[in-house]
Amino acid sequence: MKTRPLSTMRSILSVLLAALFCTAGPLPAAAGGTQPTDGFMVELLRVFTFQDYNTRVVVAGTTLLGLAAGLIGTFLVLRKRALLSDTLSHATLPGIALAFIVMTLLTGDGKQLPALIAGAALFSVIATLSVLAIQRFSRLKDDAALGIVLSVYFGLGIALMGMATRMDAGNAAGLSSFIYGKTASMLFSDALLIGVTALVAAVICLLFFKEFSLVCFDADFGMTQGWPVTRLDFLMMALVILVTVIGLQAVGLILVVALLIIPAASARFWTFRLRTMLWLSGAFGALSGFLGSGISALMANLPAGAVIVLTASSFFLVSLVFGSARGLLRMGIGRIALRRKIRDENLLRDLYEWSETASNDEGNGPSAGQLMARRAWSPAALRHTANRMERRRMIRRSNGQKIRLTETGREAAREVVRRHRLWETYLITHADVAPGMVDLSADRIEHVLEPDLIRQLEIALADTAEKALPSSPHSLNVGKGVN
Numbered sequence: 001m002k003t004r005p006l007s008t009m010r011s012i013l014s015v016l017l018a019a020l021f022c023t024a025g026p027l028p029a030a031a032g033g034t035q036p037t038d039g040f041m042v043e044l045l046r047v048f049t050f051q052d053y054n055t056r057v058v059v060a061g062t063t064l065l066g067l068a069a070g071l072i073g074t075f076l077v078l079r080k081r082a083l084l085s086d087t088l089s090h091a092t093l094p095g096i097a098l099a100f101i102v103m104t105l106l107t108g109d110g111k112q113l114p115a116l117i118a119g120a121a122l123f124s125v126i127a128t129l130s131v132l133a134i135q136r137f138s139r140l141k142d143d144a145a146l147g148i149v150l151s152v153y154f155g156l157g158i159a160l161m162g163m164a165t166r167m168d169a170g171n172a173a174g175l176s177s178f179i180y181g182k183t184a185s186m187l188f189s190d191a192l193l194i195g196v197t198a199l200v201a202a203v204i205c206l207l208f209f210k211e212f213s214l215v216c217f218d219a220d221f222g223m224t225q226g227w228p229v230t231r232l233d234f235l236m237m238a239l240v241i242l243v244t245v246i247g248l249q250a251v252g253l254i255l256v257v258a259l260l261i262i263p264a265a266s267a268r269f270w271t272f273r274l275r276t277m278l279w280l281s282g283a284f285g286a287l288s289g290f291l292g293s294g295i296s297a298l299m300a301n302l303p304a305g306a307v308i309v310l311t312a313s314s315f316f317l318v319s320l321v322f323g324s325a326r327g328l329l330r331m332g333i334g335r336i337a338l339r340r341k342i343r344d345e346n347l348l349r350d351l352y353e354w355s356e357t358a359s360n361d362e363g364n365g366p367s368a369g370q371l372m373a374r375r376a377w378s379p380a381a382l383r384h385t386a387n388r389m390e391r392r393r394m395i396r397r398s399n400g401q402k403i404r405l406t407e408t409g410r411e412a413a414r415e416v417v418r419r420h421r422l423w424e425t426y427l428i429t430h431a432d433v434a435p436g437m438v439d440l441s442a443d444r445i446e447h448v449l450e451p452d453l454i455r456q457l458e459i460a461l462a463d464t465a466e467k468a469l470p471s472s473p474h475s476l477n478v479g480k481g482v483n
Helices: 003-022 037-048 053-078 082-107 113-137 142-165 188-207 209-224 229-268 274-298 304-322 328-356 368-374 379-391 407-430 435-448 451-460
Strands: 395-397 403-405
Touching: 053 082, 053 188, 053 209, 053 229, 053 274, 053 304, 082 113, 082 142, 082 229, 113 142, 113 229, 188 209, 188 229, 209 229, 209 274, 229 274, 229 304, 274 304, 304 328, 328 368, 328 379, 328 403, 328 407, 368 379, 379 395, 403 407, 407 451
Parallel strands: none
Antiparallel strands: 395 403
16 A cells, blocks of 8 residues: 555656657667667656655655655745855854764764764854854944854864864874765665655745744844744744755755755745745755766765755756746746837827917817927837827827827827826925926826825825926927816
């Protein structure tokens, strides 16, 4: 009964991976004329269906580590303490070296993992307290405090490592794995320890989600409301230390920073909601550990820690470009749409204000040259905007290229002018902005005024007489007033 879920999962993964890689076409033929596709597919399915015991341990351990790092890394990024994780990871090195020296002198065997982890955790706490002390009792900025602690503790660690390697008793071989990581040597006990850590981190993040959110976004407000901000901040940092120390054996003290920062940074490109960001960050971290360790198992010459970080970096690059909330593509499309909206509304406003002037004949509109004289239109921008608005039946052009508003366009233009003048009046009557300077401020904000803000402006200006609304600053002659 216990093997059925595992066998079912293997079957599903086998079908999916076979379908994915078979569609990519066969691999190039080898020198002897044989196709290596079959052997590659067998090896691929063997790794990603967890047929080997060591593969199961390594993939499970790195996946759970990525999950834990992604969860707590979300709050670390939002707290603007990304460099603190780098400082803590480098500060573990003297703790590891000193623990090795002490255990070698006491027991003759310095490579006892619990003692090494305890030393790393102790120095991470000391480094955190050092950073806080420098920030509190000196006038140095946060980045300077972090840089000082990082360099001093890492230099101390290198010196202690040199002493450890020259000791007569004990074997210091393998200590460098804590710097660069040695994922392939992960034992079941290591994976179990990482799994427990991931579970603890996930449970604490869920239990203290509201409190951590408050500390990240407005710690001063939380302090005024009586929340124990200092203790909550210390709990958050304790989780960071825990994940950092546990991740040393997997990816090393240099690369563990990437698992704390990159998944959270990637998740932020996809959502504006903290809860969604938290789970996306955990998913990105878990997938980075899963795929990175799997690829490393396929290619023996690639270290797993580096591949895991590169996999996380690929998620970051995809998120940077295609993220649905803050991705470059989404922002670029949004800016193009906003630029078109601004031009459309500027054209509508120019035509409406032209119709307000006393010198114009009824139904006669301005020419392109007259519009360019009113506003800094380029001929190409005006032509494209007019063509677009004509397709939307907002304007029509006569044979003489005179541009006039349609009935639909007049209604839309009146709303644009109304928003503009509401904001102008608010700035004059409530913000003490000079009338000569108010048009530029209104022109910058009128295109992004939301309906709720418009209603608030109407309420704020309810007692303002209609004649107090400023006439159009773009009118060529004396304005008739506001319709």
